[in-house]
Amino acid sequence: MDWRQNVRTAEPYVPGDQPDKKGMIKLNTNECPYPPAPGVAQAARDFACGSLRLYPDPACGLLTGALADYYHVGPEQVFVGVGSDDVLAMCFLTFFHSDRPILFPDVTYSFYDVWARLYRIPYRTCPLDESFRIVPEDYMQPNGGVIFPNPNAPTGILESIDTIEKIVKANPGSMVIIDEAYIDFGGVSCLPLIEKYDNLLVVQTFSKSRSMAGCRIGFAIGNAETVRYLNDVKFSFNSYTMSRLSLSLGAEAVRDRAYFEETTAKIIRTRERVKKELAALGFSFTDSMGNFIFASHGRIPAKQIFEALRAHDIYVRYWEKPRISNYLRISVGTDEEMDRLTDFLREYLQGV
Numbered sequence: 001m002d003w004r005q006n007v008r009t010a011e012p013y014v015p016g017d018q019p020d021k022k023g024m025i026k027l028n029t030n031e032c033p034y035p036p037a038p039g040v041a042q043a044a045r046d047f048a049c050g051s052l053r054l055y056p057d058p059a060c061g062l063l064t065g066a067l068a069d070y071y072h073v074g075p076e077q078v079f080v081g082v083g084s085d086d087v088l089a090m091c092f093l094t095f096f097h098s099d100r101p102i103l104f105p106d107v108t109y110s111f112y113d114v115w116a117r118l119y120r121i122p123y124r125t126c127p128l129d130e131s132f133r134i135v136p137e138d139y140m141q142p143n144g145g146v147i148f149p150n151p152n153a154p155t156g157i158l159e160s161i162d163t164i165e166k167i168v169k170a171n172p173g174s175m176v177i178i179d180e181a182y183i184d185f186g187g188v189s190c191l192p193l194i195e196k197y198d199n200l201l202v203v204q205t206f207s208k209s210r211s212m213a214g215c216r217i218g219f220a221i222g223n224a225e226t227v228r229y230l231n232d233v234k235f236s237f238n239s240y241t242m243s244r245l246s247l248s249l250g251a252e253a254v255r256d257r258a259y260f261e262e263t264t265a266k267i268i269r270t271r272e273r274v275k276k277e278l279a280a281l282g283f284s285f286t287d288s289m290g291n292f293i294f295a296s297h298g299r300i301p302a303k304q305i306f307e308a309l310r311a312h313d314i315y316v317r318y319w320e321k322p323r324i325s326n327y328l329r330i331s332v333g334t335d336e337e338m339d340r341l342t343d344f345l346r347e348y349l350q351g352v
């Protein structure tokens with residue numbers, strides 16, 4: 001008998017590189033290029049470090065309250081965690097507990113199959129159609145749960161509320177989790193549907209549209225019963241997930257609606273402008289509604305462009321995976337960063 005037989009082996013998720021080079025342009029992990037709301041910096045300056053000797057509020061009331069106000073739901077309908085990755089991991093553990101496979105797209109956020117394997121949850125992937133759209137009927141087969149991002153990642157394609165509702169309605173016997181990490185960049189959230197369907201949970205994050213990837217805040221909104229189940233699992237795992245500092249800065253970020261709307265509008269404007277420039281350079285892409293563009297070049301393989309960019313300290317994301325190995329996922333940075341990207345590409349493409 002070898003102790004290794006008792007190890008819970010895992011095949012971990014591989015996050016995008018976090019290079020830290022002077023002058024680099026980092027467009028590989030969909031961070032926001034703008035700082036968090038000004039109130040966040042003020043709250044950080046005002047933060048009473050003496051309070052760090054005490055445990056934080058395990059119920060995270062400050063943050064769930066701020067989110068409940070913002071989204072017009074009850075605080076008992078909000079669950080928060082250490083980034084939406086933590087929230088999603090808790091959702092997998094809580095709601096995906098069936099012998100039937102959970103369902104998600106073949107091309108999607110590559111953490112889902114990692115959690116499924118970690119928790120020994122059976123899963124089946126449903127192929128997106130040839131234009132990378134979800135086929136709603138695929139999610140009407142017997143299943144132990146459904147999860148996908150809307151807009152999807154890394155394609156950026158947004159599905160309509162009607163499509164989401166059809167899928168939720170067809171699955172009264174399982175939880176449907178919609179990962180809205182990118183919903184604030186021009187999509188319409190399916191949040192209103194939680195009033196109508198108790199098997200729907202909506203997950204969002206502060207990492208992209210609220211410029212706080214480094215703070216690690218994510219949340220789920222559902223009904224009081226689903227949130228209770230999530231909290232029961234969380235309190236069986238780690239009661240104090242959110243630090244006092246995260247709670248305080250997170251609540252502050254939610255308060256500034258104007259800054260949030262201005263920042264997301266700026267990113268959308270830059271995205272649409274850069275789409276036109278990339279089209280002129282021979283790229284084609286999906287109609288991304290995220291803070292990134294999922295692009296493929298008509299002549300030069302994506303991998304080659306990815307390496308050329310990296311050699312010039314411009315970082316984008318590339319996956320050597322079926323169906324998407326000729327695409328680059330380019331996060332939307334500031335206008336200046338995007339100009340440097342397109343300037344480089346213009347010159348590079350002339351020479352190859």
Ligand SMILES: *Cc1c(COP(=O)(O)O)cnc(C)c1O
Pocket residue numbers: 030082083084085086109149153179181204205206207213217218
């Ligand atoms: C970025 C991302 C997340 C996780 O973000 P956190 O930083 O953990 O909040 C979850 N789902 C999708 C689809 C993402 O792109």
